[in-house]
Amino acid sequence: MAQRTNPEHAPLRAAPQEAGATAARSANPWLVVISLSIAAATASIQQSAVLPLLPRLQESLHASVTSVTWAFTVSLLCGAVATPLFSRFGDMYGRRRMLLLTLVLLVGGSVLGAVSTSVTTLIVARVLQGISAAMxxxxIGTVRDLLPPEKMASGIGVLSATMGIGVGVGFLxxxxxxxxTSGYRVVFWIIAGLALAATALTALTVHDVTPPTGGRPDLPGAILLASTLVCLLLAISQGKSWGWGSGAVIGLFIGAVVLGAAWIAVERRTAEPLVDISMLTHRGTVGASLASMLLGFALFSGFTLLPNFAQTPAKAGYGFGASVLGAGIYLLPTTILMLLVSTLAGGLIRRFSAANMVAVGAVLAALSDVWMVLRHDHSYDLYITTTLLGLGVGCAFAALGTMAVEHVEASKTAVASAVNSLVRLVGGSIAGAVTSAVLTSDTIANTKIPTLHAYQVSFAIAAVSVALAAAFAAFFGWLNKRTAASADAAR
Structure with missing residues (x-):
């Protein structure tokens, strides 16, 4: 009997096997999962490792706060554009080739960052590094092709969790x-070395299961998407210094809306679009997309706010005057728990469903933010916060990858996964801009140190974000389950 492929509730299974797929599967697929997890974690390290170094970058490169902040934001921005573009390239030219290309660009960007002597060179380096987010x-597409159905959720869960793990390792x-050391270059050299090792490991272990499909890249879509995000993030990040009512900021917001509308129009008319707009509104993926964007916002808010809070001198009336390393140690529970939870993801998803895992994880993450709003006077408050954050984000991100693809046709796996990663990076990019805007708009008199109230507002915004993520995941999980049950009853 032929197996159904109803796009509203396609079974979670590997893509159709081509010639050679059986051989690829027989070559220890978990070695491939481990290799790809290492590569994905390395790509995530570059997203956070630069954050604690921003003051040093400002001093070493004689740059403004805004300029060096863009060294962080531009990586997320480029990742948001590169994710759907390179996912499409993966279908066209082979995923193995694109994985290796993103890793080579990560090596090149890291080396360029290590030898940079100006903000311009550093930003170019961060652009190259940011492309690795497409990994x-x-x-995920490679793992879904490779693993049998009963092992797929575990494999995708481990891969999905590596993002948060890498971010935590970056801080440490x-x-x-x-x-x-007193500089910043060593960090870039270490990332270059890790990326080079990940490149070699990927080249040795990863092979394409399905052949490339060919086609044409959607470059106009990529340009419009990048332009939309630049306008939006620039308006948010510069709102305080330029004035929220200034012509420049209002013009940027209007530009973001106009360019965003043009991007949607172009994508709907393009035969092979950068982002399948229908996938954004697909009943099987919209819940995962909304949850992913909101969780991305909360995760990057937490990884930005918590180290800064910990490093604030106690004379400000809050904070602990921690060193950069001390701030990283505060985040250690998050990193460890994300890794542990990801290893249990497969069994938990089979028992409770991916949507329920995302919802529960989002609730725990919301509690971590609420704790920081209400309790922040002792070191153990930070450890309680990062423990809740690790459990919550670990559960949510380990299941998001499965939730994003389990209700679409197997042939749409890469597209659905790319859309989910795109919106997560967009959420993270917006988090950086929003957090910066809040903290710089409410400072202690005659200083540049944010007030305690500014941090409480920022944590409250993050709490609302993940609470909404929990609601969306639970609702659309219930809706998809009911739709599947109705379809089965009709047959």
């Missing part, structure tokens, strides 16, 4: 380097 959907890496 996650490429890796910067902290250790900050303790033993």
């Amino acid at each position: 996650v959907p490429l890796a 890496l910067s902290g250790v380097i900050a303790e033993v």
